[in-house]
Amino acid sequence: MNTTKQWPKRALILSRLLTRAFFSNNSTSTCSSPSPTFPLKHVTRSNFDSALVELRSHVRAADFVAIDLEMTGVTSAPWRESFEFDRFDIRYLKVKDSAEKFAVIQFGVCPFHWDSVKQSFIAHPHNFFVFPRQEIPLDGPSYEFLCQTTSMDFLAKYQFDFNACIHEGVSYLSRGQEDEARRRLKSLYEEQLVNSSHNLRETMDVPLVRVADVLFTERMKKRLSEWRDELLQNRSRGPQDQGASNDLNQQFQTVFFKMRPALSLNGFTSHQLSLIRMVIRKHFKDLVYVRFNGESSSQELVVFTDSESDKDKLVEEVKNEHYRSTEMKIHAAVGFRHVIDLLSSENKLIVGHNCILDIAHIHSKFLGPLPLTAEEFVSCVNKYFPNIIDTKILLNADNILQRRMKKSSTSLSSAFSLLCPEIAHGFKSKVQSSQPCVKVEVHVDEMRSSDWNSGAKHEAGYDAFMTGCVFAQVCSHLDIDFQLYSTSENLVQNEKLQKHMNLLYLSWINGDIIDLRTGSRTAEFLGSNILRKRFPRILYKNIVLIWGFPSKLKPSVIRECICKTLGPTSVISIYRMDQTAVFVQFSKAELVLDFLILKESLERSDDAISVLHPLSQLLEGGNTHAASYETYKDICESPVSELLFADQAEAVGIKWKTKLLPSDVVERQEDNHFHLENALDHTPETVEKSKIRKAEDVVHDSSNKQLTCDEIIDSLLKVEKIRRTTNL
């Protein structure tokens, strides 16, 4: 079992010595002194309770708390990745699918607190290993989660300790599960209670058919009455030697239970125990049969009571005992959710980096099942965490910061190393010289360091620490005086932060932002992220989804097929979803219906003309399906995740080949879109700026002509970047 990673103990001691040395000559110390590294606080089952107590006080004192999660995967199928053709509601469905299917295996929590004396933040990075163990048997499906192979491999590359997670990870119950567990344990107990009292059918009549049973009950009756008589005699005569009664039968042992004499019953079968129970019920008014659930096993006892009232008192006591132990069990099983409850109840500012998925995971794992729409999700999140700030939003919203980041990616690690070079590399960068770096002192247990860097990237605790540092730096850039805003409330109230508060990227690819307070979508800030390539606005009512065509067909060929049929300008763009499916955006909404009707009529007739028809190439194989955009939503909503889109559509149960929407439905949907688009018309320029996912996937000649060389290279670079991040 000794397979868990040994955290470098020697390094730990060394760093402790170093930190001490460092602090003893604090005034003379320079940046060149070796950066003390000690591991951050790893929390597993064994030290969870004590860590939680400490964390409670740290969070209480904190100005803000940075969080980060590591999951077992991100997308359950390639077509569930984020596309530019995803409508707002679809983007939420994709986030929802990811949060529902994958497990959280590490949870980083890092409270930051401003120390006005030291003029520095104090950070307490915690790294929780989490694993959803089924500690209380609940009804319903077994606990199951998905692992994305590339994500697991990625974690392995960063030396993620899977053993610590699975062997020692802290388990949890969501609020819903907790209620369910309480209900279940209560009903279990009530059953028992009923058993011990007088009115359950099963114990009512144990028919004594066998001779052995009759003999056994007689014997038990005798044995119990002897024991009781002896007790009564002892009481009148005072204590006497009990040895004689004990060695009479090893199966009976006189013990004390709740200050009352009791017989502990050992080595009986359940049938025999039920016979004993019956004997007691029938013949002994002053004896109570008790089943006592101990630490590991339950014990059967026969307890002697003085009177009827004493008997009731005993039953009450047993009941309370059981209730307490149930509560303790549930409390223990709630496990990691105590941390979430703590963050929620303390109302602190939560800081994450591109954290929509993190928040969705928190909702689905710790609060309850994710709602069907983004609006409901948002209102629920806002209730539990009224103040969330996303550093990715902050970084992209500010032009000066953008420039300082040299337009490099706003990924967490690059932001950290650019904005906090002193912490990241242990030196002052030249660019930074004008802008003072916010100092961050790290406390882990007894150890403290003002230029700490464990360097364990993609470890949730460290990522949370980096996020917090980036946030602190951005705040100082926004001229937020920590002296003034030393309390969490003030930081939350700060108007410079207010305008970014509770905004999250629903999808980074599209720059679609969701406001947690209102649930409305917001466009990205003007002038932000100049790199983002602008696509003409996507009109979802103009889109047809085609899947199941012959796999050798390239998007360009499909485009050609359709253009030959519906006119050279009919298709605006084609987007390849995977090898089995494409989106086709038409220039006019009517063309959608034209195309679908044409397809259907071609499939129905099999004369020579239809074979020669240019579309027949697309329909080859007889498995080509087409539908309007709404079908895409239906398919995304399904809990199934097949690898290929065509298989997914089949698994969802789509039997038809072409879905012609009744015209009124089309009408209604158009209205919807119109409404949505109208709402966005305040900033028409900035709406729907999109990004190429894969250069070759997009056939987009009209805009390609306008692209400058730089833009093409930029987009290619970005494609590379996305590939790397999504590990395609």
Place this chain on the structure above:
Amino acid sequence: MAALIPRRLICTKISRNSHQHQLRWSVRQVTKSNFNDSLHDFHSHLSSSDFVAVSLQNTGSFSAAWHRLSSFDCPETAYLKAQRAADRFQLLQFAVCPFTISGSKVTAHPYNFHLFPRDELNIGMPSYSFSCQTSYLTAMAQQGFDFNACIYDGISYLSRAQELVAKVRMGNPIAIHHVMKPSSTSPSVADTIFVERVKSRIKHWKKACADSSSRKTDEALVKSLRKLVLGGEQYGSRPCMTIDVCSERQVQLVLEMLGEFSDDLVALKIPTKGGGTQAVRVVLTSSMEDKSLFERELQNVEEEQNKKIRGFREVIDLISASQKPVVSHNSLNDFSVIHSKFIGPLPVNMDEFLCSLRLVFPHVFDVNHLMKEIGPLENVTNVPAAISYLKNRFFAPIDMEISHGALLNEGKIHGQTVLRICHLFAKLCSLLRITPGAIQSSDDNITSLLDGYANPFKSCSGSSQESVDGGIRIWTKGPRKVGCKHLVFLWGFRDSLSAGMLKSLLQGSHDVFSEEFDVCLVDKSCAIVVFLQPNLSQAFLDIMSSEGISGSLRELVSEGLRAAGYETYKRACSLGYWEADLASSLDKASATPDCFSQSGSETNPSEVYWCNDLMINLGDL
């Protein structure tokens, strides 16, 4: 306990011991780092052994209680359940043990391979994602499973089907070994022009290559200019030229044309990502010897690459090639996993699966099935239980002799089950008077001696087999054989109703329940009613759907009680309605129009074993 094992360097011989099955034998642990060495040893052990035992460690096997294989499953539904599990869950350990039985002595060579479906070629294979059941992972953790070793160092693999796709997708040049037959159709004008153009290009290029090799004093600039003009490239150290083609027809033409040239040209196909050919690369060799050398080089490169692609599947291929009988404990589950991970996607039905599997593994023994020969339908579900069952009833001592490599890590004891399977199999062989010694003498004997046992899949599907060994399976209190058509699925009753309560509710509700019947719960949402009298099940279903329903049954129906026959259950499985509780799946299935009824029910009168202990079966894990 481990201290009892006498330790020797090469061989550990374990004397007969009353706690034999609890002993910890040493099993060779194989990860990425020692895979190649182990593979070599494994091969020699395999060829010197009579049987191969396998045992698999998966990340899970069912998502909900009713997804487990149960006694009420007919072969089709059993296969569908196994198929679903094999597709969802991942195989993390594959223990293989070639072994030989001679008399009461078993010589075994256990290996335990750690697997992880790493995408080593960056092509999204072997697996995009997989499911994990936390209870499985927790249980593995309790046994000391090292997840880090598995995920960091597990051996990857590709199935046979994936290998074909991977080769195309990687776009490596494919050597063309056979010159295709000249096409029968007469070439069109366009073809002739194409061929002539390519021909002249190649001639020109060859000549230039010959010139440049004679003139060695060229300056670098001139050289590169010439290269640019001629379109020549280097393939390794040899000059080559790429001819772009637009169709397979043109590939054919180029190859035919090349055949007319002298023999010093080697053609390679450059595939596109989609599977077609985008170009033919022509490599110029300096002589006949050089040509054969080059061809050998190509072959070696391909071999090397194939090895990398196949990974662990090499072991499966070796077992398959050896044609040795494979012994497993839970053959349907194990082999559906093996098929889906190492051969190809699982076929839609059991028959195709068996056909496909038989091509790879002609002889399969299931110890579970053999157990039934001894104690028909004894409820012995795991290997240790089976061993102790046999130990308590029969005297059949077995000596286990385990060989293992010199390097053995004491802490690594995973893969014990495979040895227990060897042990159990040897015991069963001696009890069933199967003489494995005869197997070595002639191959025919395998079929004649073991045929009755060698196809566990077939015999569970039944009707033909039943005539041979049927009849004895109806016990008074124990399990009995019941036709599928006597089963009725019942759902929509109150929560937390026990089988007994449900039975008593039904008993008085209608006349059909006046005869003997049985009720058991599948999960908390659904129960099965077994009618022991013929035609009563159909009568009950008719009543449930008729207007004239009355009495307390009507009351139950109005409370939501629903019923369906076995066909609906089959349909739920085959349509993939794997909901968390059987009731919702049956609801969905009965709402779906019946499109299987003609083909399904009448042709396969399948039977299941009805077992009174069903509830216990479902509960224990």
